[in-house]
Amino acid sequence: MKTVIAGAGPTGLLLAGDLAAAGADVTVLERRAGESNLTRAFAVHARTLEQFDARGLADEVIATGTKVTRLRLFGHVSVDLGALPSRFDYVLITPQYNVERVLEERALKAGARIVRGTAVTGLRQDEDGVHIETDQGSYAADYLVGADGARSGVRQALGLDFPGRSAVRSLMLADVRMSDPPADAITVNAVGSAFAFIAPFGDGWYRVFAWDRGHQVADDTPLDLAEVRATVRAAFGTDFGMGECRWLSRFHSDERQVARYRTGRVFLAGDAAHVHSPAGGQGMNTGLQDAANLSWKLAAAGAGWAPEGLLDTYHTERHAVGKLVLRSSDGLIRLALLQSRAARLGRDVLANLALHLPPAQRALTGTVSGIGIDYPHAPRQADIALGDKRLYELLREGRHVLLSPQPPRGYSDRLVHVPYADCVLVRPDGYTAWNGTHGDLAVAVRTHLGDSR
Structure with a gap:
C-alpha cells in the first residue's frame, strides 16, 4: 500500500511511523524547506502519553520535559491531575519540536521518506488511487492524508469549506529567557484587560502568551518585546526579568472544523481538520489522537482484511471528538478572558466549588487529558498487567490484543493473544472493540478483524 501524507508535524509523523511499521510504502511531503524549532504547542496530555507508551516512545518523550500534576485553567482555578486513572497522571510540558524529533526518528527508522520543501497544490482520485500534484512534481498513492495544518493544501484541493470563527485576536507570543522566572511550572493570570500565560521549555527558555484587550491589532503589526513585557507586568505585577528573546509573533486563534474527515481515498487529520483556542493545550494532542x-x-x-465500513469509522469517531474539543476549549478561553473583576471572582468561586465535586472534576480532567474520551462503541481500555508485560507493551506490535481462554484460528497476523479468563478484544489504538463470552468469540473476531486466513 502506498500512502502519501502531507505534513511532517506531530500528526503526520505519528501516522507515518505507524504505517511504515505496518509495512506500507509511506512518503511524507512537508512544505517547510527546513526544520523550525519555534512552535506553539508544548503540552502532552495523559492519553497521548498512553499512545506513545503503546509505541515504546513514552519514556523518551517524558525525558525531554517537566511533569505538572496541577493544570492551571484561569485565575486561581486549577485541577489536580493526580487522580487520573492512568500511569501518566500529569501533563508533560515539553516543546513540540521534541515530540516531532522522537516521532520523526521512529518514522525514518521504520522506512518512511520525508520530502521537504514540497506542498500539495492539487489532486484527483478514482476507485484505484489518488494522483497528487505538488509544486515540485506529482505522486501516486492508494491513500492521501492531509495533516498539513490550518491552511491545508489538501483540504483546499478537495474544495472543502473550513467553517468557524476567530476566538481570540491579536495574541502575542514570545520565547524569552528570564532572570527571575516564576516558581510554578505553569503560571497564568488575568487582571483588567491583560492576560498572560508562562510555561518553561526546560532548557532555560520560556514560552509567553500575552493578550491585551485594549490593543487588538492585525497579525502582521510589528511586535517588540517591550509590548509583551508591559502586558505581562499588567497581568502579574512583574515581567520576571525578561531578557534575551529568540522569537516574537502575533497570531489569532480560530475555532474551525471541516464537515467531513474523509472524502473517498483522502483523509484530513490534525489542524487540517480542526483548529481551536490554545486553552487546555489540547491542539497537538487531538491531532495525535486522530x-x-x-x-x-x-x-x-492495505493488508486486505479491513471489514466493510472500517475506514468510515475514522470520521464518525474523530469528528465528534473534534467537536467536543472545540466546545471545551472555547468555554475555557471565554472564562479565562472575562473582563470585569466581579465576573472573574464569581467564576473562580463557582469553579472551585464545582471542582470539589468528584463527578465534575472527573469530567473536566478526563476531557482535557483525553483519558475520559471514549468512542460510542469503543471505550478507552486502561493499561493492565498481563503476566510479565502490560497491555500497552503488547500493543507495541501494532496489532489487536485478544484476551480470552483460547485463541481463534487464522488471525495471528492481526492479533496478539493472551490467555485470560474473560474475553476482551482491544484495538491497536487502545480502545475496546468487544468484550463478551467465549461462545461469541468467533463472530466477534470475524466482525472486527475480517475473515480468517
Whole structure:
C-alpha cells in the first residue's frame, strides 16, 4: 500500500511511523524547506502519553520535559491531575519540536521518506488511487492524508469549506529567557484587560502568551518585546526579568472544523481538520489522537482484511471528538478572558466549588487529558498487567490484543493473544472493540478483524 501524507508535524509523523511499521510504502511531503524549532504547542496530555507508551516512545518523550500534576485553567482555578486513572497522571510540558524529533526518528527508522520543501497544490482520485500534484512534481498513492495544518493544501484541493470563527485576536507570543522566572511550572493570570500565560521549555527558555484587550491589532503589526513585557507586568505585577528573546509573533486563534474527515481515498487529520483556542493545550494532542485512530485502519485496508465500513469509522469517531474539543476549549478561553473583576471572582468561586465535586472534576480532567474520551462503541481500555508485560507493551506490535481462554484460528497476523479468563478484544489504538463470552468469540473476531486466513 502506498500512502502519501502531507505534513511532517506531530500528526503526520505519528501516522507515518505507524504505517511504515505496518509495512506500507509511506512518503511524507512537508512544505517547510527546513526544520523550525519555534512552535506553539508544548503540552502532552495523559492519553497521548498512553499512545506513545503503546509505541515504546513514552519514556523518551517524558525525558525531554517537566511533569505538572496541577493544570492551571484561569485565575486561581486549577485541577489536580493526580487522580487520573492512568500511569501518566500529569501533563508533560515539553516543546513540540521534541515530540516531532522522537516521532520523526521512529518514522525514518521504520522506512518512511520525508520530502521537504514540497506542498500539495492539487489532486484527483478514482476507485484505484489518488494522483497528487505538488509544486515540485506529482505522486501516486492508494491513500492521501492531509495533516498539513490550518491552511491545508489538501483540504483546499478537495474544495472543502473550513467553517468557524476567530476566538481570540491579536495574541502575542514570545520565547524569552528570564532572570527571575516564576516558581510554578505553569503560571497564568488575568487582571483588567491583560492576560498572560508562562510555561518553561526546560532548557532555560520560556514560552509567553500575552493578550491585551485594549490593543487588538492585525497579525502582521510589528511586535517588540517591550509590548509583551508591559502586558505581562499588567497581568502579574512583574515581567520576571525578561531578557534575551529568540522569537516574537502575533497570531489569532480560530475555532474551525471541516464537515467531513474523509472524502473517498483522502483523509484530513490534525489542524487540517480542526483548529481551536490554545486553552487546555489540547491542539497537538487531538491531532495525535486522530493519527492513532486512523493509522491502524489504513494499515488494515492495505493488508486486505479491513471489514466493510472500517475506514468510515475514522470520521464518525474523530469528528465528534473534534467537536467536543472545540466546545471545551472555547468555554475555557471565554472564562479565562472575562473582563470585569466581579465576573472573574464569581467564576473562580463557582469553579472551585464545582471542582470539589468528584463527578465534575472527573469530567473536566478526563476531557482535557483525553483519558475520559471514549468512542460510542469503543471505550478507552486502561493499561493492565498481563503476566510479565502490560497491555500497552503488547500493543507495541501494532496489532489487536485478544484476551480470552483460547485463541481463534487464522488471525495471528492481526492479533496478539493472551490467555485470560474473560474475553476482551482491544484495538491497536487502545480502545475496546468487544468484550463478551467465549461462545461469541468467533463472530466477534470475524466482525472486527475480517475473515480468517
